[in-house]
Amino acid sequence: MERTSNTGHLCGTVTGKPDIPDVVIITCDVNARYVTVYQETDNGGSTALDFLEVEVYACAQGMYGSNCIRSCAARHCDSQYTSPCLVATGKCSWGCDPGWKGDDCTQACVQGMYGSNCIRSCAARHCDSQYTSPCPAATGKCSWGCDPGWKGDDCTQACVQGMYGSNCIRSCAARHCDSQYTSPCPAATGKCSWGCDPGWKGDDCTQACVQGMYGSNCSKLCAARHCDSQYTSPCPAATGKCSWGCDPGWKGDDCTQACVHGMYGSNCIKSCAARHCDSQYTSPCPAATGKCFRGCDPGWKGDDCTQADADSGRFTRNSMVTRYDSPRFTPTRDDLTQHL
Structure with a gap:
């Protein structure tokens, strides 16, 4: 051949x-x-x-x-x-289905490994740490989801910048962190380092105040304000501001600050020392009204004795003499005794 x-x-x-x-x-x-x-x-x-x-x-x-x-x-x-x-x-x-390896794809992944050609480690996943999750050889899927800050069936993908939380579905931009500061956005929690803007609460400041609450971390009670009781005032979640001002004896935008000692009235702008209460007595100074309970010194009127009274019916000795010198009136001894 x-x-x-x-x-x-x-x-x-x-x-x-x-x-x-x-x-x-x-x-x-x-x-x-x-x-x-x-x-x-x-x-x-x-x-x-x-x-x-x-x-x-x-x-x-x-x-x-x-x-x-x-x-x-x-x-x-x-x-x-x-x-x-x-x-x-x-x-x-073209290689193997996930969970298998070898040239002819007949070798199953050993325990602790998964995926295409069995190159992924089960220990490298970030499954929800509250539970024990199996590790399927094909997918490595975490049965109960991921720890916050991770996503994907096998929880091996870290959140991209600007996203956080379980499965990375929360947006950092949607938080209401205290706007006076720049707060980082941890991929796991999104926690606002310096707290929340008024009207919001929660570690990541995404929970609006429930009705009836307001202020930083929603810690203030609308019902505890002392808004002017003549009107119905709304309660803004951020400030709780009383639209029509405060009841007497209180001050502040939300009317929760009582007058300091020595001050009274609407917005606490009146001074107790400026009253003309009857000087024969010691009169308290109610924060709401400043009322003089024993009346006023001569020449003054009003509950708080701050209004001058030009027509007062009480006279000093000199004023009586002047009045009695009038040709239209001649007082008796009893008249003088009564007014002195």
């Missing part, structure tokens, strides 16, 4: 002149269309080959590997693609 080419895949050689066995078995682990048998050595000037027959055995369809004992159907090739089944190796051309 004339040798025409030996550039193909070398399956094997036979040596041992003159003791070559009668039957030689050579395994060739490639797919091929032709088998070429040739002599490479000088055989005493002769190129003849002595053999009776060459038998070629191939794996049956659907089987591969040594002695054709492996089933192509038992492989776990990437199911997104159709992979041929090489009779020699069964290699999956």
Whole structure:
């Protein structure tokens, strides 16, 4: 037989002149269309080959590997693609389905590893630490979700900048941190370092005050204000400001500051010391009215004795004399005694 080419895949050689066995078995682990048998050595000037027959055995369809004992159907090739089944190796051309590894994708991931080619570590996930989550070999999915600051089925994706919380669904921009300061936005909690703007509460300042509450961290009670009781005043969640001012005895935008000692009246602008209460007595100074309970000194009137009274009916001795000198009135001794 004339040798025409030996550039193909070398399956094997036979040596041992003159003791070559009668039957030689050579395994060739490639797919091929032709088998070429040739002599490479000088055989005493002769190129003849002595053999009776060459038998070629191939794996049956659907089987591969040594002695054709492996089933192509038992492989776990990437199911997104159709992979041929090489009779020699069964290699999956496009890799394996998640949870499997090896050239022919028949090796399951060892415990603690998962994913495509089993290269991901279960320990590197950030599953919700309140629960114990299994680690499926295919996906590594966290059954109960992620710890705050992480997302994805296997909780290995950190929140992108500007997002925070469980599964990274909260926006840092939606917080109401104290606007006097610049607050960082931790990926786990979004906590506002310096507290909230008035009208908001919670670590991340995203909870609006419930009705009836206002102020920083919603800690103030609308019902505790002393707004002018002549009017109905709304209660803004941020300030609690009384639209119509305060009841007497109180001050401040939200009318929760009582007058300090010595001051009284609306917005606490009146001084107790400026009253003219009857000086024969010591009169208290109610924060609401400043009322003089024993009346006023002569020449003054009003509950708080701050209004001058030009027509007072009480007279000093000099004023009585002047009045009694009038030609229209001559007082008796009893009259003078009564007014002195």
